[in-house]
Amino acid sequence: MQSVTEILSAAVERALGAPALLRPCANPQFGDYQANGVMAVAKQTKQNPRTLAEKIVSQLSLDNVCEPPTVAGAGFINFTLRGEFVGAQVTAAARDDRHGVPVAMKPKTVVVDYCGVNVAKPMHIGHIRSTIIGDCLARVLRFQGHRVITDNHIGDWGTQFGMLLLGWKRNRNDDAIHADPIAELLRLYKLINEREELRAEAKAELVKLQQGDPENLAIWRKFIELSESEFTKIYDRLGVRFDHTLGESFYNPMLPGVVAELRQRGIATESDGAICVFVAGSKAPLIIQKADGAFLYGTTDLATLKYRLDQWHPDEVIYVTDGRQQLHFQQVFAVARQWFQPIPDLRHVWFGTILGEDGKPLKTRSGDLIKLEDLLNEAEERALAVVNAKNPELPEETRKQIARAVGIGAVKYADLSQSRTTDYIFSWDKMLAMNGNTAPYMQYAYVRVQSIFRKADVGRVTSRGDGGPAASGDAAYNIILAHPSELDLAKQILRFTETLQAVADDDKPNWLTAYLYDLAGKFSAFYDNCPVIQSAEPTRSSRLQLCRLTADIMKRGLNLLGIDVIEQM
Numbered sequence: 001m002q003s004v005t006e007i008l009s010a011a012v013e014r015a016l017g018a019p020a021l022l023r024p025c026a027n028p029q030f031g032d033y034q035a036n037g038v039m040a041v042a043k044q045t046k047q048n049p050r051t052l053a054e055k056i057v058s059q060l061s062l063d064n065v066c067e068p069p070t071v072a073g074a075g076f077i078n079f080t081l082r083g084e085f086v087g088a089q090v091t092a093a094a095r096d097d098r099h100g101v102p103v104a105m106k107p108k109t110v111v112v113d114y115c116g117v118n119v120a121k122p123m124h125i126g127h128i129r130s131t132i133i134g135d136c137l138a139r140v141l142r143f144q145g146h147r148v149i150t151d152n153h154i155g156d157w158g159t160q161f162g163m164l165l166l167g168w169k170r171n172r173n174d175d176a177i178h179a180d181p182i183a184e185l186l187r188l189y190k191l192i193n194e195r196e197e198l199r200a201e202a203k204a205e206l207v208k209l210q211q212g213d214p215e216n217l218a219i220w221r222k223f224i225e226l227s228e229s230e231f232t233k234i235y236d237r238l239g240v241r242f243d244h245t246l247g248e249s250f251y252n253p254m255l256p257g258v259v260a261e262l263r264q265r266g267i268a269t270e271s272d273g274a275i276c277v278f279v280a281g282s283k284a285p286l287i288i289q290k291a292d293g294a295f296l297y298g299t300t301d302l303a304t305l306k307y308r309l310d311q312w313h314p315d316e317v318i319y320v321t322d323g324r325q326q327l328h329f330q331q332v333f334a335v336a337r338q339w340f341q342p343i344p345d346l347r348h349v350w351f352g353t354i355l356g357e358d359g360k361p362l363k364t365r366s367g368d369l370i371k372l373e374d375l376l377n378e379a380e381e382r383a384l385a386v387v388n389a390k391n392p393e394l395p396e397e398t399r400k401q402i403a404r405a406v407g408i409g410a411v412k413y414a415d416l417s418q419s420r421t422t423d424y425i426f427s428w429d430k431m432l433a434m435n436g437n438t439a440p441y442m443q444y445a446y447v448r449v450q451s452i453f454r455k456a457d458v459g460r461v462t463s464r465g466d467g468g469p470a471a472s473g474d475a476a477y478n479i480i481l482a483h484p485s486e487l488d489l490a491k492q493i494l495r496f497t498e499t500l501q502a503v504a505d506d507d508k509p510n511w512l513t514a515y516l517y518d519l520a521g522k523f524s525a526f527y528d529n530c531p532v533i534q535s536a537e538p539t540r541s542s543r544l545q546l547c548r549l550t551a552d553i554m555k556r557g558l559n560l561l562g563i564d565v566i567e568q569m
């Protein structure tokens with residue numbers, strides 16, 4: 001079905017001959033949506049914007065959709081949707097298993113590069129934001145009907161492997177490897193790294209690896225295998241999966257070719273023995289090969305991009321990493337723009353730091369980075385304590401299952417509800433609170449809506465005894481929006497489509513969390529004001545369908561955030 005914003009945008013665009021720039025009205029007093037596109041056209045064609053806006057309004061035929069549009073301020077056009085139209089749209093959404101969200105007419109191919117953990121190092125909370133945000137963006141784009149290719153660009157190549165190889169050969173403790181492989185690998189790395197006198201030997205191991213020495217290659221493969229099986233446990237707990245895991249090592253054989261091609265095209269030049277690309281407007285050049293012949297992170301990223309373009313022909317490539325890599329990606333993108341024609345839309349989706357209560361980057365009490373695994377364990381334990389206190393009568397397995405969904409959900413939601421680029425303070429109490437914009441609140445809101453259907457079902461059996469209309473409402477009835485809070489809820493339901501588009505446009509999952517929070521609020525107001533089960537038909541079925549649609553969108557929305565719903569709490 002066509003969404004509200006599509007209908008309004010298309011009408012304005014037809015009259016204006018330019019983008020409508022439709023936005024929800026900041027103040028509902030002025031209407032539901034406003035079109036901002038007139039001003040730009042007026043400026044370009046040297047017309048009075050208000051006069052132009054009046055002219056556009058007179059050409060619109062939207063009588064079935066909205067009240068007569070009004071012109072405001074410097075030349076905005078405001079639209080207030082008509083109740084009958086909202087009713088018809090929301091009825092169609094209730095009949096649609098996509099809740100009215102259209103499938104993209106022109107599906108794009110989008111590569112999402114996220115997580116990017118490093119082999120033989122613990123996955124820390126710095127990677128959690130990448131994994132959670134990247135997974136959410138991939139889910140939203142997929143649901144919109146795009147072809148999404150997820151790729152985990154793991155750090156599985158580099159100088160650290162010289163030290164790891166040496167440590168493995170000299171100091172390995174097999175029991176420790178068995179018990180906690182990544183911790184043991186980290187210990188070995190630190191052990192060698194601390195000892196200056198072993199540098200040359202570590203370097204020699206690295207050179208052997210790079211030259212394809214079978215023994216070192218086999219050990220290196222073991223490092224990857226051990227690390228990946230640990231990472232997989234975490235991916236499973238988080239419910240993330242990748243289409244590809246093409247790490248840095250995969251591109252290693254391509255690096256000399258990348259450098260040669262960039263030199264040949266005159267994009268890269270030699271400077272002090274190193275091969276560099278000077279990027280206009282950037283403070284430093286991007287070094288792609290050091291004087292000693294070594295390649296760098298950026299060289300690998302250029303090879304990676306070339307491979308992705310050849311392989312998948314993407315329209316967009318999204319990289320999700322922390323904000324400290326901004327310069328890196330600016331440089332890589334700038335080089336890529338000189339190299340490839342045409343070039344897909346390259347976006348660095350960066351995020352801020354997770355801070356402790358003291359306002360400094362979150363660390364353990366001993367000052368180490370917090371391991372993701374420990375964090376998830378604690379989340380589940382804390383959630384379990386809450387469930388145990390609230391619902392001691394539930395079977396243990398059920399309580400654990402709830403705690404898993406709530407604990408992991410809380411961590412994800414706390415992250416996704418932040419404006420991506422700001423740092424935020426990690427607080428267990430806040431993220432596990434039953435009130436406010438949190439996962440438990442949203443999960444509970446879903447449970448509450450669901451409970452209406454159980455009651456409706458009971459009501460059906462006891463009051464009629466003959467089956468009667470279905471617990472979810474008889475779909476033969478259309479949704480009627482009589483009460484203002486009913487209309488309000490329906491309008492919010494219809495905003496799901498544009499919210500997902502905003503998430504995709506800005507790479508910002510927090511538009512979706514804010515939407516769901518508002519949806520829960522509007523539902524509460526509706527439920528307080530509008531009796532559902534006690535109402536007579538056709539109101540009962542109409543309202544039950546609104547409840548059904550709300551629950552479905554909550555479930556879908558949480559699912560797009562990577563969060564599970566539960567049926568009781």
Ligand code: ARG
Pocket residue numbers: 113115116117118153154155301304319320321
């Ligand atoms: N391994 C990197 C890190 O831990 C992240 C990789 C991000 N992706 C990329 N194509 N550079 O910081």
